[in-house]
Amino acid sequence: MNARKLKQAFIQMLPVFTTDKDNPIKNGYIKTVIFTLGSSGKVRCDAEVQDLDSAKNFSKMPCRRIHFKSDDVKIKDAAASTNEHAESVKKAFVNVEPVIADVPGMNVVKCSHIIAIVYTRGQRGNIICSAILQDANCPSSTLQVRIKYIFTPSEYENIEKEH
Secondary structure (H helix, E strand, O other), X not given: XXXXXXXXXXXXXXXXXXXXXXXXXXXXXXXXXXXXXXXXXOEEEEEEEEEOOOOOOEEEEEHHHEEEOOOOOOOOOOOOOOOHHHHHHHHHHHOOOXXXXXXXXXXXXXXXXXXEEEEEEOOOOOEXXXXXXXXOOOOOOEEEEEHHHEEOHHHHHHHHHHO
């Protein structure tokens, strides 16, 4: 399935199956959705699929190897409830722009770009959106931060002026 349908299957917790040669899953659900940016600038979508028959069995694979369990699945239209902040983080990800991570209790970290955006389902079923950031000062260092703590330099300047 394509990335948009995969994300909706994740949000709605729809049953899926996989066509992976090494670890096929006949009955599962999408546990995590990961968007990464390739060297060509194309967004790649992978997912971790949890096997419902075996709690310890899950597999990470590209979205094209994941399919809906039934053919008559209706995908609900995604509500246009994204806010400005989320859109600016998404734009920074796609355009490989620098960002700033300002997590409470930590020092402010300047990052060269966003490596991946990760959607995960929490213990209570809530959706957690975070991003993996490349540290600007140390190329081998990464940081995974919730989206609400990531800012573009212009957003961060506005926040600093308010405080």
